[in-house]
Amino acid sequence: MITLKDIAKEAGVSSVTVSNVINGNYKKVSAEKIEEIQEIIKKHHYVPNAVARSLAVKESKLIGVVIPYVSENENFLQSPYNAEILGVLEKWIRKNGYYLMVRCVDSCNEIIPVINTWNVDGVVFLGAYSHEVRELKKQLQLPMVFIDTYTEEKGIVNIGVDDFRGGYIATKYLISKGHRSICFVGPCYIDGNVVEKRYGGYLKAMRECGYENNILSEHAVGTSYECGVGIGKKIAFAEEEITAVFATADILALGLIQGLRLSGKRVPQDVSVIGFDNLLECRYSTPQLTTVSQNISVKAERAAAALFQMIREKKKLSMNEIIEVELVERQSVWQLSGTD
Structure with a gap:
């Protein structure tokens, strides 16, 4: 296998000069010598070592x-x-x-x-x-x-x-449609993350409208379709009647719809569902998912x-x-x- 030193020897220049040509540093090399070195590289199908090059030019791309x-x-x-x-x-x-x-x-x-x-x-x-x-x-x-x-x-x-506002407008929208028993669904949150902010928006909307006693939540193990299916089944058979759900992610919401459907509930006639993300998949579901777009x-x-x-x-x-x-x-x- 040909090396950089071999190319330098054939071109009659130093290894540093060959390295400069490979890395586009032409300041101290004549146009004729640049062309000659490039021809030798092409002739021998020489491929520079990417790691060595990154160290030479101080960038890895x-x-x-x-x-x-x-x-x-x-x-x-x-x-x-x-x-x-x-x-x-x-x-x-x-x-x-x-x-x-x-x-x-x-x-x-x-x-x-x-x-x-x-x-x-x-x-x-x-x-x-x-x-x-x-x-x-x-x-x-x-x-x-x-x-x-x-x-x-x-x-x-x-x-x-604006995750807080997203949770707020989703919940206010459900309230404007006559819903009072609205369940928040999302993964457990650590202080200061997006789920906490969305939950904060949900709480504000519920409290503003005097529905503090109606605040409900279900924690998902993760943000997945399968988690949504499980929670949908749970909500379908909950003791308290839940007429609407706000899910912190569309993938959860889509799973919820399936879980509710498998449990004999109709969406949206029995339970309304709203998500968060505005994924392309929202348009393909039945019914199509109402959601909060975060302009991903x-x-x-x-x-x-x-x-x-x-x-x-x-x-x-x-x-x-x-x-x-x-x-x-x-x-x-x-x-x-x-x-x-």
């Missing part, structure tokens, strides 16, 4: 995307939300001439040695908790963007949505734009951009009789 809280037996791409986020990020990364590296971890801090080993040029974290942000900021000196993180830390870039593609695009701005300009940014949410009305919410 790798962008890391970290998806936390994924168990070793879990397929992260079964989440339509993760798939949509990754699809948009990959398009941006590819368009800018970089490569995507995805890593799933139990917690974000586990990724620190991996990032340092692979010499990535930037990283995007999905849903990191506040205490993790402090450690990441301390240990990593590279462009970082957080998505859906609630933290008091200064000097970071976070792109999120816009969120991912803003995150990618901020990351590449930091890489391009070689400077840190500090911003917390909150994208507005909106209600998307479809077919899964029923107007109760006797109400306008």
Whole structure:
């Protein structure tokens, strides 16, 4: 196998000169010699070592995307939300001439040695908790963007949505349709994450309308279709009558609809369901799912734009951009009789 030294010997130049030509550093090399070296490389089908090149030019062309809280037996791409986020990020990364590296971890801090080993040029974290942000900021000196993180830390870039308002408008919409017994469904939350904010919006709407005694919640083990099916069955046979459900994710809501249906309940005639995300799958369900759109593609695009701005300009940014949410009305919410 031909080496860089072999090419240098054949061209009558130093290894450093060949390395400069490979890495696009032409300042001290004549046009004739550049052409000669490139011809020799082509003739011998020489492929530069990517790791060596990254060390030479101090860039790897790798962008890391970290998806936390994924168990070793879990397929992260079964989440339509993760798939949509990754699809948009990959398009941006590819368009800018970089490569995507995805890593799933139990917690974000586990990724620190991996990032340092692979010499990535930037990283995007999905849903990191506040205490993790402090450690990441301390240990990593590279462009970082957080998505859906609630933290008091200064000097970071976070792109999120107004989760509190999303929970509020979803619940107010159900109340406007005559519903009083509304159940909140979502995974257990740690202080300051998106689920807590959505639950806070639900509580505010219920209390504003004088329905404090009607506050109900069901905690999901995870955010999956299967969890939704199980909770749907449970709600169908609950002692207290539940006429509407607000789920913190569309995938949960779609599972809920199936669980209710399997238990003999009609959606929306018996139980109304509203989700959160506005995934494409909402349009394909029967009935089509009413939901809160968090503009997932816009969120991912803003995150990618901020990351590449930091890489391009070689400077840190500090911003917390909150994208507005909106209600998307479809077919899964029923107007109760006797109400306008």
